[in-house]
């Protein structure tokens with residue numbers, strides 16, 4: 001309850017992640033100078049701390065379920081390592097799951113599928129609409145995050161999310177990854193490994209997948225592999241009826 | 254020109270009663286500190302059922318708070334004389350119930366220490382965010398209204414304040430109902446009927462709380478509420494209980510036939526274990542049939558305790574309904590892949606076996622303790638005891654109107 005990160009109140013949502021990174025890296029907060037020049041970036045170039053996320057980018061993920069193997073959870077493990085999700089949980093229902101594997105079976109055809117489920121980084125995220133404090137927010141580049149310094153833990157966003165993508169931290173935490181602030185009593189979810197993406201890297205799950213079933217990239221860039229495949233191949237959004245325009249697309253289901 | 258509407262009450266055993274209220278509220282507060290210290294792992298809540306028993310009680314109190322004001326509104330806004338002497342008490346109980354409900358909901362937050370954050374960062378697209386305005390204004394309006402009613406020099410202005418409070422509370426309950434109505438993701442909640450249903454429920458639950466507290470006050474005073482007035486209030490309760498039942502039927506029919514939530518409805522009404530049991534046994538039998546019997550069957554109605562019994566049953570039924578609605582609605586798995594069989598390490602496709610833990614229970618009951626304690630203290634200090642001028646009421650025919 002008294003970790004130093006708590007005292008940092010980020011006034012600008014757009015600089016949230018950069019700020020958290022800075023705050024984590026050096027407990028001093030002075031580096032969070034207001035009025036940093038806002039520079040537009042495009043594509044997957046690394047983003048300096050304090051530089052705003054760009055609306056020219058829409059980060060997205062394409063998951064090919066025909067490649068995803070049932071029983072494999074390399075993505076889940078990589079996520080836990082990257083984001084410091086390492087607490088001991090007595091009741092697994094109370095543990096945080098930023099990404100989980102779901103096995104599906106069509107009772108009519110007997111066909112089986114396996115896929116990772118994570119925050120879908122909705123373009124119209126219900127979690128952001130309902131959040132009373134504005135802690136849930138969408139960055140200009142489409143990544144949906146929780147500012148854990150103003151989340152009050154009301155769980156209304158969990159009620160609103162159609163994908164069970166969010167978890168409440170049910171216990172005190174120790175040994176956190178300084179780049180990924182988490183905290184007891186706050187709600188959290190997949191961040192697309194924003195700390196990696198901002199350095200120009202891929203999310204940990206994408207990198208870890210042995211089957212290369214996950215593809216990450218800029219949906220707004222017509223030359224990117226993901227944009228081209230989404231344009232040409234048949235992809236699905238889960239619960240497309242809700243018209244949330246998801247950042248995560250699936251193939252093969 | 255007003256005769257005294259209310260009088261001061263001397264409560265025998267006041268300190269004992271206050272001590273009981275204080276102990277129950279303190280136990281709730283300590284339970285909340287315990288939850289805050291260890292995290293929600295000490296509750297039965299988890300990442301599928303994350304609104305547990307405290308939400309059931311808090312929402313009951315918040316919804317009921319707006320309904321308890323009905324008694325005052327009927328007197329002030331609609332000019333019914335029998336209700337006028339009860340206006341101040343009704344306003345007071347509205348304030349204490351809302352305070353108690355907010356106490357529970359705030360202490361159940363993951364970060365209850367961030368109350369200031371909640372009040373200074375408001376997201377206007379959020380129904381929860383609106384409530385940050387709806388509740389404080391309600392306190393202000395009702396407080397003003399009660400003062401105008403009690404201060405004889407200012408009484409003339411009470412009608413305006415009463416009307417404002419009346420409108421505000423309808424908005425407030427619509428807001429509370431919409432917390433659920435706006436959730437598109439869930440089978441249980443995405444329905445336009447929820448807000449009006451909550452308004453009707455607020456009438457029934459609020460009146461039930463009022464009748465119990467009023468009966469206690471008559472007992473403390475050693476006097477008796479006039480039988481005609483008692484029967485009138487009873488009948489009003491019966492009407493509200495019947496209206497609630499009607500709305501609940503429509504709600505389930507809408508879910509079944511328009512929204513085609515057959516699987517969810519089967520779960521809630523037939524196969525879901527504790528949920529159908531609470532729905533049929535708790536809401537239908539205890540919360541609807543029993544109060545109606547005590548209000549409308551002559552042999553039962555004439556019993557002196559019939560109002561209190563009907564009210565207790567109404568309250569138990571209301572809590573049962575909310576338990577099914579809030580917890581059953583979460584325990585039933587989200588349907589992400591219609592028609593598919595689903596399995597995962599995060600309990601997708603599985604009904605959650607939520608059982609509340611002791612700290613949650615203490616916090617929930619603590620809300621009722623706080624309501625009782627606050628109301629008790631105020632009626633001991635200030636004149637809230639209703640005074641009925643029976644001769645005048647009879648002469649003017651107001652008892653029948």
Ligand code: SF4
Nearest residue numbers: 119120122125127161
């Ligand atoms: S998937 Fe859920 S948590 Fe993620 S953006 Fe959409 S509503 Fe929010």
Ligand code: SF4
Nearest residue numbers: 131151152154155157
């Ligand atoms: S739990 Fe936190 S992020 Fe979610 S709605 Fe509440 S304040 Fe917002």
